[in-house]
Amino acid sequence: MDLLFVTSSTALVMAVAGTLQSAGHTVDVASDAQQLDGALLSERAFGEADADVQRVRRDYDAVLLDDLTDTELMGRLERLLRSRADDSGDGSDNNVPGASRPLPKIALLATPSMPRGREQTSRYAISDPASPLHPAVTINKPFSDTELLSYIELLSPDHAGTNGPALLIHGDLTLDTHAQRAYYRSTSRPIALSPREYSALEALIRADGRFLSFDDLSRLVFGDGVGFAEQHAVMATTLYSLTRKMRRMGFFITQRGHEYRIR
Numbered sequence: 001m002d003l004l005f006v007t008s009s010t011a012l013v014m015a016v017a018g019t020l021q022s023a024g025h026t027v028d029v030a031s032d033a034q035q036l037d038g039a040l041l042s043e044r045a046f047g048e049a050d051a052d053v054q055r056v057r058r059d060y061d062a063v064l065l066d067d068l069t070d071t072e073l074m075g076r077l078e079r080l081l082r083s084r085a086d087d088s089g090d091g092s093d094n095n096v097p098g099a100s101r102p103l104p105k106i107a108l109l110a111t112p113s114m115p116r117g118r119e120q121t122s123r124y125a126i127s128d129p130a131s132p133l134h135p136a137v138t139i140n141k142p143f144s145d146t147e148l149l150s151y152i153e154l155l156s157p158d159h160a161g162t163n164g165p166a167l168l169i170h171g172d173l174t175l176d177t178h179a180q181r182a183y184y185r186s187t188s189r190p191i192a193l194s195p196r197e198y199s200a201l202e203a204l205i206r207a208d209g210r211f212l213s214f215d216d217l218s219r220l221v222f223g224d225g226v227g228f229a230e231q232h233a234v235m236a237t238t239l240y241s242l243t244r245k246m247r248r249m250g251f252f253i254t255q256r257g258h259e260y261r262i263r
Helices: 010-022 033-040 072-085 145-154 195-206 214-221 228-248
Strands: 002-006 026-029 062-066 107-110 138-139 166-171 175-178 181-185 186-190 253-256 259-262
Touching: 002 033, 002 072, 010 026, 010 145, 026 033, 033 072, 033 253, 062 072, 107 214, 138 145, 145 166, 145 175, 166 195, 181 195, 195 214, 195 228, 195 259, 214 228, 214 259, 228 253
Parallel strands: 002 026, 002 062, 062 107, 107 138
Antiparallel strands: 166 175, 175 181, 181 186, 253 259
């Protein structure tokens, strides 16, 4: 994918850009207005006073936006993307000859606890659904390389629409819910799980840290049409084997009485 990373943090550039480039993505970085103009504006518009009303030079698949980016730089990015949308209608018609591609999707790198005085100014446009800076995905800091790459995969044009994978991300675990496969750290090779183990793992991850009862897990894995005795024995075996496999990767399925959760 062709990506633009907008941030004022040199340290974040080194960490994020390196990870994305090692995964085969092309990454341009904009840390100031000059770099942003160089990445987005046409050669004719670059440096002109009316540059904001010109179309962008190249189409990025996505823009990674650090929420601690300088507010002036963030504002300029919004204006440039908004002017492109104005130039091409709604920026979403790929079937009209000559029409530009849709606006790049935004992946927001979000700081859970914003520094005092920054939250309102840095998110003035991000929270507006009509803004070109409104995120398609939000990646909360700190994040692992696997989380970053999994979220970026969600924005890939190859995965657009209903045929693309629906991903669940839990630390270094990534679940493709369409293919019913689970991955650890890399999406190149799935974890060896039985269908029942996968279903139990997906249910636990969807619970997002909440405890699920043994009976709830059984219904989610088997449905309501299996005999209780057979269901209970097989579910117990499934949870035992899944717990062992997850522990090898540093994930723990904890039990509280007859309730379970994954951490």
